[in-house]
Amino acid sequence: DAKTTQPTSMDCAEGRAANLPCNHSTISGNEYVYWYRQIHSQGPQYIIHGLKNNETNEMASLIITEDRKSSTLILPHATLRDTAVYYCIVINDYKLSFGAGTTVTVRA
Amino acid sequence: EAQVTQNPRYLITVTGKKLTVTCSQNMNHEYMSWYRQDPGLGLRQIYYSMNVEVTDKGDVPEGYKVSRKEKRNFPLILESPSPNQTSLYFCASSPGGPADTQYFGPGTRLTVL
Numbered sequence: 293d294a295k296t297t298q299p300t301s302m303d304c305a306e307g308r309a310a311n312l313p314c315n316h317s318t319i320s321g322n323e324y325v326y327w328y329r330q331i332h333s334q335g336p337q338y339i340i341h342g343l344k345n346n347e348t349n350e351m352a353s354l355i356i357t358e359d360r361k362s363s364t365l366i367l368p369h370a371t372l373r374d375t376a377v378y379y380c381i382v383i384n385d386y387k388l389s390f391g392a393g394t395t396v397t398v399r400a
Numbered sequence: 401e402a403q404v405t406q407n408p409r410y411l412i413t414v415t416g417k418k419l420t421v422t423c424s425q426n427m428n429h430e431y432m433s434w435y436r437q438d439p440g441l442g443l444r445q446i447y448y449s450m451n452v453e454v455t456d457k458g459d460v461p462e463g464y465k466v467s468r469k470e471k472r473n474f475p476l477i478l479e480s481p482s483p484n485q486t487s488l489y490f491c492a493s494s495p496g497g498p499a500d501t502q503y504f505g506p507g508t509r510l511t512v513l
Contacts (some may be wrong), residue, residue, distance in 0.1 A: 335504025383466035
């Protein structure tokens with residue numbers, strides 16, 4: 293699997309958009325980018341995924357660069373309940389590796 | 401309700417005493433996997449299973465065993481637990497594989513003294 297690089301932590305103001313970057317410069321053509329989040333010590337929760345086109349769902353938007361070497365998860369209007377660890381993952385074969393993720397703290 | 405359940409949720413044990421953490425899903429999922437989570441290291445995959453009787457090692461399989469005799473169950477076995485296996489453990493399942501949405505259990509916090 294391609295490795296991903298994310299910032300260790302970031303803060304965001306409540307009600308503002310949170311933009312979470314992820315680098316995956318060694319991604320292959322058929323590898324998807326997935327985002328999960330983990331609130332406190334609960335099981336991780338799926339957010340969104342994409343291959344090459346931008347994607348949007350009720351939780352977030354995913355912007356993937358044209359060369360697919362990086363992506364950005366956008367939480368359009370962050371709330372205090374969005375405080376969590378966010379994981380960017382690239383998946384191709386049967387294994388799944390989460391890495392350390394980005395700790396996002398939303399402040400009132 | 402569609403869910404992944406794990407038991408026990410909390411366990412304190414002593415070195416060398418065999419234990420099993422159960423994982424069960426009611427969604428008829430093919431793929432199941434186990435992870436451990438330690439501070440600063442994210443989630444690391446221990447074992448995964450693509451289907452009944454098909455299991456394979458993840459990134460950190462040493463000291464663990466698994467079995468998949470039925471589709472719904474995927475127990476994690478520690479034959480001789482050691483203190484470095486103190487961790488938070490998660491089981492997950494998905495319809496077809498790792499590229500499908502993973503559904504995680506609530507976690508099992510294990511302490512080995």
